[in-house]
Amino acid sequence: MHELSVVTSIVKIVQQEVNKINGKKALELYLEIGKLSGVEMDSFYFVWPQCIEGSALSDVKLFIEEPIGKAQCAECETKFQIDKSFDSCPNCNSPFKEIIAGKELKIKKIIIK
Ligand SMILES: [Zn+2]
Structure with a gap:
């Protein structure tokens, strides 16, 4: 599961930061997980508790921002919101675009305390 490796990496990075400053616990953690990042939030929350158990993150308060997907069309330069990375331009229907957010x-x- 993709989310398991994402959460495992996050826990590892935070644990390293806590160790670096000889802290005890991470109190608050602010993440940005874009709608087009490929992370399923249901799975994320499902694996989260078991990944933080016994770590410096075990009591952490989690704050997650989920920026929506935005793209700019490569043909007509229209900027538009996208839910899936393969959505086409609503103006000219071109599939070619640059993802600018999400x-x-x-x-x-x-x-850290
Ligand atoms: Zn277009």
């Missing part, structure tokens, strides 16, 4: 998958901020 693929984010990152840790924005960690608060």
